[in-house]
Amino acid sequence: MPLPLDEREAFLAEPHIGALAVARGATGRAPLTVPIWYWYEPGGDFWFMTGRDSAKAKAIRAAGHISLMVERVGPTVRYVTVEGPVTSEVTSTGKELTDLAARYLPADKVEEYVRTATAEHGAQVTFHIRPEHWLSADLGSV
Numbered sequence: 634m635p636l637p638l639d640e641r642e643a644f645l646a647e648p649h650i651g652a653l654a655v656a657r658g659a660t661g662r663a664p665l666t667v668p669i670w671y672w673y674e675p676g677g678d679f680w681f682m683t684g685r686d687s688a689k690a691k692a693i694r695a696a697g698h699i700s701l702m703v704e705r706v707g708p709t710v711r712y713v714t715v716e717g718p719v720t721s722e723v724t725s726t727g728k729e730l731t732d733l734a735a736r737y738l739p740a741d742k743v744e745e746y747v748r749t750a751t752a753e754h755g756a757q758v759t760f761h762i763r764p765e766h767w768l769s770a771d772l773g774s775v
Contacts, residue, residue, distance in 0.1 A: 634770060634771055634772075634773075635768075635769050635770060636711075636713065636769040636770070636771060638767075639675070640769075641713050641715075641767055641769045642673075642675035642676065643675065644703070644711065644713050644769070645673045645675075645679070645703060645713050645715060645764075646673050646674060646675055647703075648670075648736045648737055649703035649704065649705065650668050650669070650670065650703070650737075651668065651669045651670070651671045651681070651701045651702065651703050652666055652667070652668055652669075652701070652702045652703070653666065653667055653668075653669045653671075653681070653689070653699055653700070653701050654666045654699065654700045654701075654702070655689065655692045655693050655696050655698075655699045655700070656692065656695075656696040656698075657692055658692070658695050658696075664700075665688065665689060665692050667689055669681045669683070669701075670682075670733045670736065670737050671701065671733075672729075672732065672733060672736065678720055678761045678762055678763050678764070679701065679715070679761075679762050679764065680729075680759050680760060680761045680762070681733075681759070681760060682725045682729060682730065682733065682757045682758065682759050682760075683757065683758060683760070684754060684755055684756070684757060684758075685724075685755070685756040685757060685758045686755075686756070690758060690760075693719060693722075693760055694719075694722070697718055697719055698716065698717065698718050698719065699716070699717070699719070699760075699762055700714060700715070700716040701714070701715050701716075701762070702714040709771055709772065709773055710770075710771070710772040710773075711769075711770065711771045711772070712768075712769065712770060713767065713768070713769045714767065714768040714769070715762075715764040715766070715767050716764075716765060716766040716767075717762045717763045717764045717765040717766065718762065718763055718765065719760055719761070719762055720761045720762065720763045721760070721761045722758050722759070722760050722761075723758065723759050723761075724756070724757075724758060724759075725757035725758055725759045726759075727747070727751070729759055730747055730750060730751065730757070731743065731747050734746045734747055734750070
């Protein structure tokens with residue numbers, strides 16, 4: 634059964650690992666699909682960070698649209714998929730990295746992760762996406 638908007642937004646705001654999909658420019662290739670950490674607050678855009686020169690960033694710039702799917706499998710199978718245009722790309726900040734790490738990691742692991750990521754991941758960009766199209770379901774206790 635599809636979820637009403639308030640439940641879709643609340644579910645998307647939870648710290649699920651997202652599966653981002655974006656079209657590739659290469660003919661005959663499937664979309665690039667990768668797991669991501671993301672940030673969402675109901676009623677707004679969602680955002681995520683990636684390497685400035687990564688294959689993901691290049692595909693997003695070329696396509697201008699992405700799709701994000703989040704799911705859980707217990708206590709019921711539930712998913713939300715959202716698709717929309719890129720509204721901005723900006724250089725990532727240390728605060729964004731810290732906020733994302735704190736969303737997904739235990740508090741005692743955040744500082745170490747931020748330090749390691751800053752040293753090893755290189756220049757990062759943050760993409761903001763406006764949710765325009767939603768699919769969702771709660772499949773009960775399937």
